[in-house]
Amino acid sequence: MRIGRWFSSPPAPPPPPQERNDNRKNEGAAVAEYWTQYNVTAHERFASAADSLAYLRWRNDQYFGYSELMPVHSQDGKVVLDFGCGPGHDLVGFATSSKPARLIGVDVSPSSLAQARERLALHPCLCEIIQLDANSTKLPFDDASIDYIHSSGVLHHLPDLLPFVREFRRILKPNGTARIIPKFCASGGWCSSWSAT
Numbered sequence: 001m002r003i004g005r006w007f008s009s010p011p012a013p014p015p016p017p018q019e020r021n022d023n024r025k026n027e028g029a030a031v032a033e034y035w036t037q038y039n040v041t042a043h044e045r046f047a048s049a050a051d052s053l054a055y056l057r058w059r060n061d062q063y064f065g066y067s068e069l070m071p072v073h074s075q076d077g078k079v080v081l082d083f084g085c086g087p088g089h090d091l092v093g094f095a096t097s098s099k100p101a102r103l104i105g106v107d108v109s110p111s112s113l114a115q116a117r118e119r120l121a122l123h124p125c126l127c128e129i130i131q132l133d134a135n136s137t138k139l140p141f142d143d144a145s146i147d148y149i150h151s152s153g154v155l156h157h158l159p160d161l162l163p164f165v166r167e168f169r170r171i172l173k174p175n176g177t178a179r180i181i182p183k184f185c186a187s188g189g190w191c192s193s194w195s196a197t
């Protein structure tokens, strides 16, 4: 018999700012504030690496085909960026299924980043966690410095998508890859996924 911890879906938070009819001024700050109050783990804390991995497996199982669409393996020796990493689900995946040369998580939510740091400390890896300015579209990376951009459930929260896509293109190495799933669907599936090199 497997004795383990059971997880259930966190209670649904209210709609994020861009799904309400809020004033678009300061929308970046409103998005950051929202994701600081709410997050995808409902601020779950993990007592052990096993606990953290069990939660990751449970979360991946919630979305049909997620692990295949957004793989975290085969990034040995690469510079990997998780854009909008939240509390660190997929960073844990990359840290445990690949051996990246650099693993970087960026987000605008200080509370989620604090939880990502705490969770990653349970796993044997080096991971850089960087807080972005919610009102800036610039990413703090050199041109052609990233091999792989992974972004899950983030792009539809951006007030303006195009500047970020341009930044992805700027920071990706010439043969780099971006794998992006913009939005979770209520059905437990995905609205779309994009992959580009």
Ligand SMILES: C[S@@+](CC[C@H](N)C(=O)[O-])C[C@H]1O[C@@H](n2cnc3c(N)ncnc32)[C@H](O)[C@@H]1O
Residues within 6 Å of the ligand: 031, 032, 035, 036, 040, 083, 084, 085, 086, 087, 088, 089, 090, 106, 107, 108, 109, 112, 132, 134, 151, 152, 153, 154, 157, 158
């Ligand atoms: C639905 S959560 C997804 C979190 C994580 N990718 C996952 O799959 O568990 C959306 C995340 O996007 C982040 N986000 C929103 N606007 C952002 C921005 N301008 N730059 C980076 N991250 C942003 C939020 O803070 C939040 O952590």
